Amino acid sequence: MARGDKEKLKAERFLGLLKPIERELEVYGRRLTFHSEDALDAIQNAVLRAYRAFDRYHEDASFRAWMFRILTNEIFALNRKRGRIAKFEVAVDMENWQAIVERAHSEEYPYTAASMEDFSKILDEDLIKALEALNEVEKSVLLMKAVGGLRYREIAESLEIPLGSVMGYLFRARQKMRNALLRSQRRLEG
Amino acid sequence: MNCLEARKRMQLYLDSELEAETSFEIEKHLETCSECAAMFKSEQGFHQRVSGFLSKGERTPSLWESVESKLMPGRFRVGLKSIWPVAAAVLVVFLAVLWFQPKTETMELAAAAEESHRAYVHRVIGPDFDGPVPEKTARALEGKLDTAAFYCQPSAAGFVSRGKRVCHIDDVPAAVILGHCEGVPVSVMVFERNALERFPKTKRYVGSGESVVCSRAGSYQLAVRIVGKHLVCVIADLSRRRVEELALSVNDRT
Numbered sequence: 001m002a003r004g005d006k007e008k009l010k011a012e013r014f015l016g017l018l019k020p021i022e023r024e025l026e027v028y029g030r031r032l033t034f035h036s037e038d039a040l041d042a043i044q045n046a047v048l049r050a051y052r053a054f055d056r057y058h059e060d061a062s063f064r065a066w067m068f069r070i071l072t073n074e075i076f077a078l079n080r081k082r083g084r085i086a087k088f089e090v091a092v093d094m095e096n097w098q099a100i101v102e103r104a105h106s107e108e109y110p111y112t113a114a115s116m117e118d119f120s121k122i123l124d125e126d127l128i129k130a131l132e133a134l135n136e137v138e139k140s141v142l143l144m145k146a147v148g149g150l151r152y153r154e155i156a157e158s159l160e161i162p163l164g165s166v167m168g169y170l171f172r173a174r175q176k177m178r179n180a181l182l183r184s185q186r187r188l189e190g
Numbered sequence: 191m192n193c194l195e196a197r198k199r200m201q202l203y204l205d206s207e208l209e210a211e212t213s214f215e216i217e218k219h220l221e222t223c224s225e226c227a228a229m230f231k232s233e234q235g236f237h238q239r240v241s242g243f244l245s246k247g248e249r250t251p252s253l254w255e256s257v258e259s260k261l262m263p264g265r266f267r268v269g270l271k272s273i274w275p276v277a278a279a280v281l282v283v284f285l286a287v288l289w290f291q292p293k294t295e296t297m298e299l300a301a302a303a304e305e306s307h308r309a310y311v312h313r314v315i316g317p318d319f320d321g322p323v324p325e326k327t328a329r330a331l332e333g334k335l336d337t338a339a340f341y342c343q344p345s346a347a348g349f350v351s352r353g354k355r356v357c358h359i360d361d362v363p364a365a366v367i368l369g370h371c372e373g374v375p376v377s378v379m380v381f382e383r384n385a386l387e388r389f390p391k392t393k394r395y396v397g398s399g400e401s402v403v404c405s406r407a408g409s410y411q412l413a414v415r416i417v418g419k420h421l422v423c424v425i426a427d428l429s430r431r432r433v434e435e436l437a438l439s440v441n442d443r444t
Contacts, residue, residue, distance in 0.1 A: 011261050022254050027247035037313055040253055047257045081358070127243045145205065146241040152207055171201060177240060 014054050017063045018047065021148075024064075025071055028147045031131070032075050032140055042078050046071040065154035072140055072158060079136065130180035138173035141166055191219045196226050204230070204237055299392040299414065299423060300407035302360040307377040307410055307425045310368055317353020317368050327356060331363060339365035339380040342420055346439035348372055362388050371436065376426040378440070383421050396421070402437050404430050418442035 025046075029039035050057075050070045057066060131139065137159065144150045144158060152170075156163045196219045202208050203216050220227045309315045319327070323337045331337070340354050342365070351369040358364070362385045367378040386393040392414060395403045402415040411433040412425045417440050424437040 014261065015258060018258075023247070023249035024245070026249055026253065027245060030247060031244060035315065043253065044257050044260075048260060051261050127240065131244070142240075143244060146244040152205070167201070170205075174201075174236075174240070178236060181236075 010054060011051075014051055018067070021064050021067060024148050025067060028068065028143050029071055029075060031143055031147070032072070032136075034079055038075075038078050042071060042074045046074040049074065061157075062150075062154050064148060065150055065158050068144055068148050068150060068154075069158035072144075076136065076140075126181055126184040127177075129184070130177045133176050133180050134173050137161075138169050138176070141169040142173040142177075145170060191215045193219075193223060193226050196220070196223070197229065200230060200233055204234055297389065297392040297395055297403075297405050297412075297414070299359070299389045300405050300412050303377070303379055303412055303423050303425050304407040304410055306357050306359055306366070306379065307375070307407070310377050311375050311427075315355065315357070315368075318355040320351075320353040323354075331356065335363045335365060335382055336419070337365075339382070339420055340367070342380045342417055342422055342440050342442075343367045343369070343378055344371075344376075344424065344436040344439045345441060346371075346436050349376065349436055349439075360388060371426065371428060371432070374427055376424065376428070376436065378436075379423040379425070381421040381423070383416060383419050385421055402434055404434055413437035415440065 026039070026043060029043050029046075033039045033042060046067070050067055053070075057063070131142075134142065140159065141155055144155045150158065152163055152166045155166045155170075159166070161169075196216050199208060199212065199216060203213060206213075208216070220230055306315075323340050328337050335356075343349070343351055349369055349371045351367050353368055355366050355368065356363060357366045357379070359379060359381070362381055364385075365380040367380070369376050369378070386396065392403075395405075396414060396416060402413050404411065404413050406412070407425055410425050410427050411430050412423065413430075413433045413436065414421065414423045415437045416422075420442075422437060422440045424433050424440075426433055426436070428436075
């Protein structure tokens with residue numbers, strides 16, 4: 001096969017996998033960058049980088065997870081360049097994760113069905129503020145789950161962190177969001 | 191399965207990360223325990239509200255068209271193949287110009303400042319704050335850059351500050367004042383004076399005795415000057431004279 005034909009097939013195959021997840025990648029990129037204009041640069045760079053490395057991509061791996069990984073690295077690098085440094089907290093192993101969950105579900109655990117009965121009342125602005133309270137990695141894990149629909153294992157591969165840490169970050173991210181939302185809900189009621 | 195066991199697995203259940211058998215056991219428990227059922231329902235409502243909001247957003251067709259067009263094979267190769275004689279001729283002319291032009295040395299600070307200023311012009315970056323330096327920023331810069339740097343701004347008529355931010359220019363922290371003059375974006379980058387050690391060519395020029403040193407920085411004009419404990423660098427798409435005036439109007443605030 002001629003070199004040109006081979007290249008064309010590669011591009012077609014790559015675009016065939018990319019197109020269905022373009023919207024998710026863009027939404028993820030815009031939410032994870034500190035300045036939404038940066039998202040466009042990060043997306044362009046990530047796609048070109050992924051295409052150059054596409055020969056090394058194996059079909060048995062998730063293309064979605066692979067693309068999210070490349071885009072995340074690109075955004076973290078860009079955020080670092082802008083003086084915002086990604087802070088990976090201490091990795092949470094499975095045992096710690098169990099301890100966190102058990103503590104959270106102890107009697108003092110603050111949320112009850114009654115206090116959280118109507119989430120539709122929560123304003124989008126409150127959600128944006130709550131999201132800003134998360135650190136870069138918590139935000140990334142939460143967005144990979146919510147926007148990309150990635151499984152825990154895929155998120156662990158994307159961020160190169162243990163599975164237990166994914167659960168820990170996700171749990172903490174949701175906890176922080178929940179607390180921030182509860183506070184704003186109480187403010188509205190009070 | 192009891193309440194504690196079910197609640198421990200609530201996140202995994204709602205994220206569909208459990209095996210079918212465990213999920214089934216949880217569902218059986220929820221049928222008999224109204225308290226857990228209410229908690230699961232509430233948590234599910236929270237997940238849905240957050241996920242629904244976070245995943246909102248449209249695909250921008252122009253962005254993806256531009257990205258995809260860069261992947262189309264042959265675009266560059268075919269172009270180069272057909273125009274290689276022209277490309278070779280251009281290369282010869284370019285080398286000749288390089289050979290005969292006077293040997294000048296550009297300041298390394300110019301390239302780094304240009305990159306940062308370009309990001310401001312194209313609205314990739316913007317001010318982070320105005321007025322006093324936020325405590326968090328001051329703490330992060332402790333020992334690297336004093337907060338007085340944020341007040342070293344041009345006093346020349348026509349310059350208007352839009353706000354300030356911290357940038358790392360070639361990994362050196364700088365207080366950056368982003369503003370405009372005559373409608374043209376202007377970046378004022380203020381470093382600790384010892385930052386000159388990181389920019390030896392710039393140091394040589396600045397140490398030559400001139401009160402202000404001017405240079406081209408890509409398509410912009412750059413003026414560099416020592417002001418007290420600081421190294422001030424003004425960059426804009428303005429005339430050399432105007433940029434020089436702006437740099438000279440920066441007062442020592444230390």
